[in-house]
Amino acid sequence: MAIAALHEPLPDDPPALLADEDPASKKQALEELLRARRLQRDAPPLRGGDRRLSPIGTGLAAVDALLGGGFPRGQLSEVHGPASSGRTGLLVSLLARVTRGGALAALVDPLDCLDPASAAAAGADLSRLLWLRGPRCAAEEPTAQTLVAAAAAVATLAGSGLFDLVALDVAGTERARRALPGATWVRLQRLVEGTPTALLLVGEAHVACGPGGALLALEPLGPRWSGLPGPARLLASLATRAHAGRHAVRSAELALGALA
Amino acid sequence: MFGGLHSPRPLPHEGALLALARDFTPRVEVVAPTAVLLDLHGLGRLWPTPEELGRALVAAAAARAIKAQVALAFSRAVALVLARARPGLTIVPAGGEREALAPLPLALLGLAPEREELLRRWGLRTIGELARLSAKGLAERFGHEGPRLVRLARGEDDGVLVRAPLPERFELTLELDWPVDGLEPLAFLLARVLEPLCAALVGRGRKAAALAIELGLVDGTTHARRLAPASPSGEARTWRTLVLLDLEAHPPRDAIARLTARAEPTAARPAQFSLLDPALPSPERLAETMARLVAWTADGRGGAPQLVDTHRPGAFVVGSFAPGALPVAAPGPEPASRFALRAFRPPRLARVTLQAGQPAFVSAPGVRGSVAACAGPWRASGDWWDVAWSRDEWDVALASGGVYRLFRDRLREAWFVEGELD
Secondary structure (H helix, E strand, O other), X not given: OOHHHHOOOOOXXXXXXXXXXXXXXXXXXXXXXXXXXXXXXXXXXXXXXXXXXXXXXXOOXXXXXXXXOOEOOOOEEEEEOOOOOOHHHHHHHHHHHHHHOOOOEEEXXXXXXXXXXXXXXXXXXXXXXXXXXXXXXXXXXXXXXXXXXXXXXXXXXXXXXXXXXXXXXXXXXXXXXXXXXXXXXXXXXHHHOOOOOEEEEEEOOOOOOXXXXXXXXXXXXXXXXXXXXXXXXXXXXXXXXXXXXXXXXXXXXXXXXXXX | OEEEEEOOOOOOOOOHHHHHHHOOOOOEEEEEOOEEEEEOOOOOOOOOOHHHHHHHHHHHHHHOXXXXXXXXXXXXXXXXXXXXXXXXXXXOOOOOHHHHHOOOEHHHHOOOHHHHHHHHHOOOOEHHHHHOOOHHHHHHHHOOHHHHHHHHHOOOOOOOOOOOOOOOOEEEEEEEEEEEOOHHHHHHHHHHHHHHHHHHHHHOOEEEEEEEEEEEEOOOOEEEEEEOOOOOEOOHHHHHHHHHHHHHHOOOOOOEEEEEEXXXXXXXXXXXXXXXXXXXXXXXXXXXXXXXXXXXXXXXXXXXXEEOOOOOOOOEEEEOXXXXXXOOOOOOOOOOOEOOEEEEEEEEEEEEEEEOOEEEEEEEOOEEEEEEEEEEEEEEEXXXXXXXXXXXXXXXXXXOOXXXXXXXXXXXXXEEEEEEEO
């Protein structure tokens, strides 16, 4: 089924259906409504529904196809890649996908890197995004204490069960990361197991990934420019190649468009 | 027996008369700001005779600097009318109600002005004259109000005493036999205080919008904290967690000898769940989670980002995280996939070498290399009436990898790397 078809409005006007006097047709109308509602992949499940079953899609068709639908819930997943490989664009797209559907997302950002304007341009509902920023510091890297506190905050967020997505951005924290206890990632993986939360690490190189988590490595292919060199030239997109899985056996090329 | 209290002079403060009445009985009706009725049944063991009770009321009023007129009678209407009519203490024996009211002017009955004027035109001046009229005849002229007026004039009660509700004060204090030191033993004591407090709140259909905790310390000082989460709660477990988390961050400086919890009540509004809309997060769990993250959110660095209505680059504020209901909107088209700015805060000061007016080499902390390709400049400026800014922006791709956004601050004549395009 095409993605576009999943976002079509509900088939009929609910009040008109429910006003029908015939109980059988009323029941059928309600069932149709529920069925249509369940087919909206963006929306979190109905009250009492099991959220653990559906992965969280990124909104990028090529990446979702690579990951088998998206990032799995109840697992620690990872996206890593060097500078300008599209990690942040992918993260922002994921945040937008979750918050647009009415669910909550949290981003623990020790280096205070998120640009809210980029997130809004990607379609994120910022009121449903909890953004925890690291302390302001002149250094390029956060201190080890900041990263320890960030891991503790991720544990709190994942344990609350309130958020569909909890992301920790550890790109640019190589030295500080060495000070973290070795069991940190195992502990986070155990904590998130069985919950409806997808835990995502964003980094420059491979850090950790749960046994059932999705691992996505991004390889930059360089910027694409529009127009000839000169005043009219624009940065059109960033091309990147995404490799999925531990042995990077599946890959796809992406082009992330320019900011609005 | 009933008592009427009336103050012909202004009261020392609003509610002074009610507070005086409540010293004698909880069954008090506030008839007017300067008049209250007391149900004095069952006080015979404390004040054996009506005279003693009346004198006690007068003395209590004098002690509170209230010049009160007191009347005791076996009818509420009589007690109230006589309290308004006669100074000092008036006691009406059983059966003497009608005689006590008879000489008093009609105005004391508190009738509607047009009704009182009509009775005056009939030649009636006193309550006794009204009492002598036939109830049937008055009913033919005034309808059902006629017999009621006659009963009132004869000192017979209609209806019941409407008790003023007691003020809602949700406060509990626990005096400890031995001082406790540390949060672990305090957790058990908090449960002993908060569970009955929350049960009382819930029993009255209330929740606590805020909770004030006062810890009396061994050194004689008081450690006071006030918690006001985003959403009211009536759950003892939630409040206990919030209090413990707060005390972890702000521990008392000595052992605790006394514990007082005072809730600020608010009406409990039941949530209306929807069959088709996504469920909102539980307010209690959200408040608990946010309390655990107070180290990140206390200084305003954590929360929900909000864009500001300005063209100034990178302008945003961080508000409190309180997600509401999903706005009703038709599903729009899927936003196109975009790269995002990975911001450097603050922007990194850079040295930029230009060639033919374009950046050729960039050197900044963490960003260094020759420029392979670039686009720009785009000039932007604004806020000249406030804190002005003006800049030329460039998107540059370094030969060593990475695409960055640079800008030259035209007011400070300096180059900065704003962030990485990722």
